[in-house]
Amino acid sequence: MEQQPQPTTPKSGRSTKAAATHLTLQVRDNLLDIIMRVITREYNNAVDTDRLRTIIVAETDPLITVTTTQQSQHQPPRVQDIGAFFKKCQVTKTTQQTRCVNLC
Amino acid sequence: MREPVLTLLSSPPTEFLANETYGAQWKQVSDEWNKVMTKIAPQTADTADTADTADNNNTTTTHHKIKVDLKAGRLFNYDADITFLDEETGATVTKQKAEFKYNAARINELPQFLSLQARYSLFTASPASPASPAIPTYDEFYYTNYLPKYIAIDTGRNPNDPNDIQLALAELPKPPLAEYINAVTKTSTEGLPFFAQLKEREELLFKKEKSALVDESIAQYLALYGSQIDVNAFTAKLVADQTDKHYILWKNGKFHYDTITQEEMSDLQFHSIKNGNAIVLQSATKPSIEYHLLLRWRNHKGILNPAWQISMRRIRATPVAQ
Numbered sequence: 001m002e003q004q005p006q007p008t009t010p011k012s013g014r015s016t017k018a019a020a021t022h023l024t025l026q027v028r029d030n031l032l033d034i035i036m037r038v039i040t041r042e043y044n045n046a047v048d049t050d051r052l053r054t055i056i057v058a059e060t061d062p063l064i065t066v067t068t069t070q071q072s073q074h075q076p077p078r079v080q081d082i083g084a085f086f087k088k089c090q091v092t093k094t095t096q097q098t099r100c101v102n103l104c
Numbered sequence: 105m106r107e108p109v110l111t112l113l114s115s116p117p118t119e120f121l122a123n124e125t126y127g128a129q130w131k132q133v134s135d136e137w138n139k140v141m142t143k144i145a146p147q148t149a150d151t152a153d154t155a156d157t158a159d160n161n162n163t164t165t166t167h168h169k170i171k172v173d174l175k176a177g178r179l180f181n182y183d184a185d186i187t188f189l190d191e192e193t194g195a196t197v198t199k200q201k202a203e204f205k206y207n208a209a210r211i212n213e214l215p216q217f218l219s220l221q222a223r224y225s226l227f228t229a230s231p232a233s234p235a236s237p238a239i240p241t242y243d244e245f246y247y248t249n250y251l252p253k254y255i256a257i258d259t260g261r262n263p264n265d266p267n268d269i270q271l272a273l274a275e276l277p278k279p280p281l282a283e284y285i286n287a288v289t290k291t292s293t294e295g296l297p298f299f300a301q302l303k304e305r306e307e308l309l310f311k312k313e314k315s316a317l318v319d320e321s322i323a324q325y326l327a328l329y330g331s332q333i334d335v336n337a338f339t340a341k342l343v344a345d346q347t348d349k350h351y352i353l354w355k356n357g358k359f360h361y362d363t364i365t366q367e368e369m370s371d372l373q374f375h376s377i378k379n380g381n382a383i384v385l386q387s388a389t390k391p392s393i394e395y396h397l398l399l400r401w402r403n404h405k406g407i408l409n410p411a412w413q414i415s416m417r418r419i420r421a422t423p424v425a426q
Binding site for chain 2: 022025026029050053054057075076077079080081082083084085086
């Protein structure tokens with residue numbers, strides 16, 4: 001049986017991407033908390049901070065996700081990665097079926 | 105894992121093709137890739153010829169260099185830019201948007217081709233202003249009408265074990281609406297104590313009752329508002345996302361090509377509510393075309409990430425040329 005090479009660098013799997021995204025989102029949210037507190041204090045409740053937060057979150061969410069995902073894609077494909085095209089999909093639930101058809 | 109492989113398929117490294125274990129697989133996938141590329145290659149006399157022959161399973165490749173740049177994240181609504189370069193000068197001839205799918209040969213076989221978070225308003229003419237929709241988005245509707253009921257179900261008393269007494273969910277501080285709406289679209293409960301508690305208790309106590317309540321909330325929402333869907337807004341979103349998007353689908357050892365035509369995205373109208381969880385839209389001029397907008401919780405039912413999972417049906421779809 002052929003021995004699989006051991007990876008020497010971190011994998012660029014979903015868990016790494018999710019962790020990086022989560023950390024960045026956490027920093028963004030903490031920063032937003034501070035900014036909203038300052039705005040409330042300085043402008044004496046004249047600004048709708050909930051609405052402002054919603055807008056900033058909507059604008060920054062996609063940027064954060066794409067940044068972390070693009071970073072992880074710098075890993076070049078390995079020869080054995082082609083095997084993924086020949087994997088059988090076990091479809092038992094809608095969620096799994098959805099994952100199954102997404103190539104990433 | 106498969107997406108990065110696509111960047112090498114038009115011309116795999118020699119050592120990959122020569123690999124004892126995986127070489128044959130690289131050759132097969134690469135041949136199929138170059139064949140399907142003729143479907144989206146620039147329409148010159150040369151490539152038009154190869155496109156025709158590709159339909160007959162000829163393995164002739166296109167006369168352009170192909171470069172694949174992967175795109176990802178919510179900023180992009182497709183997987184990659186495929187650039188066709190002049191073989192001699194290296195100049196860009198054309199660039200195409202591509203979406204890759206596995207284990208399907210047609211778009212209408214996909215359980216979803218588009219997903220919209222529940223906070224995306226499908227019921228007003230102005231999806232750009234989700235903060236003040238005329239009809240509540242589902243997550244807001246759920247927060248107001250069903251989250252209190254969900255919490256009330258789980259009293260912390262195990263009906264099968266009188267000694268198993270836990271904190272009643274009603275004792276948890278419920279986040280304010282704005283905070284809830286912001287958090288409910290996330291995919292993880294990390295850093296969200298209220299949601300983490302709901303998740304921890306999801307399967308522990310009253311699982312069936314909670315699940316039934318969430319089903320009821322979806323059915324009730326669609327019964328109240330489903331027929332009022334803003335079809336024009338949905339069509340505009342569909343056209344913006346799908347126009348010029350090329351689907352490259354891998355199934356049974358082959359790449360297949362598909363796209364949603366302008367005709368398939370026009371003249372849509374509300375048709376029905378299906379199974380109490382999906383809105384069905386139908387083309388008025390081509391009734392064989394349907395779009396199913398399934399409303400479901402993507403990460404823990406009733407707890408995180410409610411979204412519209414959108415699929416397409418071609419009722420009398422013609423078989424794919426093999």
